[in-house]
Amino acid sequence: MIRVRALQKVYPGGTVALRHIDLEIAAGEFVALIGPSGAGKSSFLRCLNGLIAPTAGEVEMDGEPVTGATGERLRRIRARIGFVFQQFHLLRRLTVLENALIGRLGHVPQGRSLVGWFPVADIVRAKATLQRVGLGGLWDRRVDTLSGGQQQRVAIARALLQEPRVLLADEPMASLDPALASTVMQLLRRINEEDGITVVTSLHVLELARAYGRRVIGLRDGRVVYDGPPDQLTDAVAAQIFSGAQP
């Protein structure tokens, strides 16, 4: 359960990313976050796992405050939240397996992780997860030799290996061509259905949100302007989210 109260984010320099956001996301939901660029989607997702600190308001993850958490407590919260980035953010000189194992850093003894000597159980687990996202046998490849779609699946495997309760994805399809976009969406959907992991993903394509989201949240100018099922997301409502036309 994610609980967001009166969330506000103003960047130094005065850019207002989030004005006032109140919402709850129950465990196991699949939420598509839509809105024009600059609506605050990234800032919202980054506040959820404490990658950025909000200016005001609170975020709670399973009853535990994310806002204000530091050090060990923040790390424990983050370890339970997978985050998938638009630009993948993999270590491009490392192998597929090494990148995936980074998802285990919150679980393995620090000393062993620093010398790169991961426990066998974690390696087995990483390989199984890579197999699951369709990258079996590519373990030893450097990630910069993979296609964009494969790289994003490495990033998803890295997030899954955290054994997260929540998976946040910031426009995970924006760097991929449309055909790959739907396979990544299907993968996120499977993760949500098979593992019961809450998925919150921002999307830049309305059609994807309609096709895959069970709940759609529309953001505009740092506020929630739509929150409901995809079938009530009419063209008129969409136009309001994206062009700003008043109803």
Next chain:
Amino acid sequence: MTRTARWAGWVAILALFLWSASATELSLLRMVEGVPFMLDFLRRMVPPDFSVMGNAVTGAVQTLQIAVVGTGVSALLALPLGFAAARNVAPSWLFYGARSVLNVFRAVDTLVYALFFVAAVGLGPFPGVLAVVAYTTTVLAKLYSEAIEAIDPGPVEAVAATGATALQVLRWGVLPQLVPQFLSFTLYRFETNIRAAAILGFVGAGGIGFYIQTYLRMLNYPAASAVLLVLVVLVMLVDFASSRIRARLV
């Protein structure tokens, strides 16, 4: 930029060149007059006298050793300095301080440092090592700091987002981006240091340069050319090996 300003710029550059050319007595005639002497010099160098091979190899090995130790120590010293001189890591007081110190020390070349250290610690390879360290540390620190500034923050953030500790973020988010580049820069400086260390002997700081200078001074040109040939082979071998390794690093 206006047309006139551009023309004025070109005229100024031309004027600077002509002024410098006359001051340095640039003369095609004098060069042509010198050609017979150059040819004579070269003629005296052949055939090389390979009876001095023992000395040549001893000198070459010592040059290699000076470059190895000098580059190695420099790489270690340059690590903290590189981070101190990186805008995105160091606090601004440290950054400006470190950058200024590096710029001052880098203005002086290895050979000048060698003169200084020979006076300070005496003749031999040790002042040569110190000279290599003094210059190379500043160059490597500058190169390292530029690599640190060019680091992609995305993967670093991604590792932090997994709940990793600061040390784990350093190990898995930062080092994989830096280590190959650091190694590559260090190897490149090692190549350059072989050449720099080769002339250190001219000022008494050890290595193959000592033999080149001694034989030239004794007018023993065949011996000097044998030593020069050994130097050429050493430089080519090191360049070849180093560039092969560097190509695999990037």
